[in-house]
Amino acid sequence: MREGLPALKEIDFSTFFATRWYPIEDLFGIIPLISGSLIVTIFSMLIALPFGIGTAIYIGEIAPQKVNEILKPLVEILAGIPSVVLGFIGILVLSPAMRVGLNLPTGLTALTGAVLLALISIPTIVSLTEDAFYAVPGSYRQAAYALGATHWQVIWHVVIPAARSGILNAVMLGIGRSLGETMAVMMVTGNAPTIFSGLESFIAPVRTMTATIASEMGEVATGSVHYHILFFIGIILFLFSLVINITSSSFSARPKRGNDQVVS
């Protein structure tokens, strides 16, 4: 399916794993880009997981039917909002707010990107986690109630542990969504290839692999070293997503189910 486009032989590996990405001077260290992707993804997961799983618990276990009829379409709407629209809101609303609120020189930071990515991955996490809850047999719950457990104890000690593998699957695919997201990240993270160095990196500009490809591919000469490097970054991304997908399908409680809810 994929043609092998790399032609990596053109540069040696030492420059490749160097720590600077500066194509104009032939410095192609991809470490800052990978680190940028990882920072933003990890941080977005720190935001998205509590909110995504919490919302799934509410929708799946607590909320009355009537409330769900409003909540579920809203989550679907979030899934349907194109990432470029979220990026747009990020530029015009979120990043000025961040700049003023946190008193930073620029609002285009890893943190801003992470917040947007959290919004993008939340629908995936919510719907898959909720599926996992749904798949927990009713008899488990009834047994727990019969032992005198409260509703909360049933959720906390029975449903969540039983749905563990499904939740893990949701987390993996959420990570995949974040890692692969391009437009929103490119628009708000500030696009400066830096390496993670302590906590202040969260509020500094970064650049991810996806954003690098998207922003530089248009300007690069076909067949040049730079061009091949960008394709190579694409291959790295592809491998990342492959690993995530294969791990997640090994977690998945019901491997036969389609992946319709995976896709935005």
Next chain:
Amino acid sequence: MNLKPFNRARKSKINRRLVQQAGFNAIRLVTLVTILPILGIVVYIAIKGAPAISWEFISAMPRDGMRAGGILPAIIGTLYLMVGTGVVSIPLGIAAGIYLSEYARDNWWTRLIRIAIISLAGVPSVVYGLFGLGLFVLFFNFGISIISAALTLSIMTLPVIISTTEEAMRSVPYKFRIVGISLGGTQWQTIRKVILPQALPGIVTGIILGLERAVGETAPILFTGATFFLPHLPSSPMDATMALPYHIYVISTQIPGMPITIQYGTVLVLLVFVLAMNLIASVIRSRARAKRQW
């Protein structure tokens, strides 16, 4: 199952009531914080974008370096891309879905295809863009064109359509097939006259959601078909085109001094586009669910 928590909690009934109350409230709060931004974004865009919407805005060419006039070429371009993507991905996707659910035997080859489809669905959109650039733009020499972009988007949409088609076909009870065959129908007749009509709402929903995603995506068309500005409408599939998502990206990041209402207006048009498709899909789904006889 670990019973310790239950025993411990039984000791104080009031305590566990409190825990439950606190837990539920925390969960409610979390849900509220998750849901409010969604509503906020949609409402905010609608309010900010509404003043820009006029007949001229959606039916005129851009003027003055896109700082005035309408966004007709971007709307038309998005429609072209959607139609092109549909023409390629719908027949292929449905055929593959039917094959996988009705004909394919459960062997390593089929399993491999399934794993490939699931993996494809998780591939980052910008990687599809690279793939399209390598294969359609350069190798097949279609250039930066509608056809390259539509083919790229089709490959991205295919996994969605295939898996929803397969899912919809599989959810039709097995009895239907037995009855169809026992009435003297061939397997193909049974599929076409019995299974497919039953599965159709599910398939259509999948198609709409797949196309909705294609319409909203920017990264795959970035280097395969989208262009910054066209003085005229695209006249053949080999022309490059403007498209709404790319247009939003350009006017919000690349053009200084862009009037803010036009930006919000464009975003609103795309949002209406996408949410309308979303709405149609959920109407079809709930109608079908209400009518289902099994």
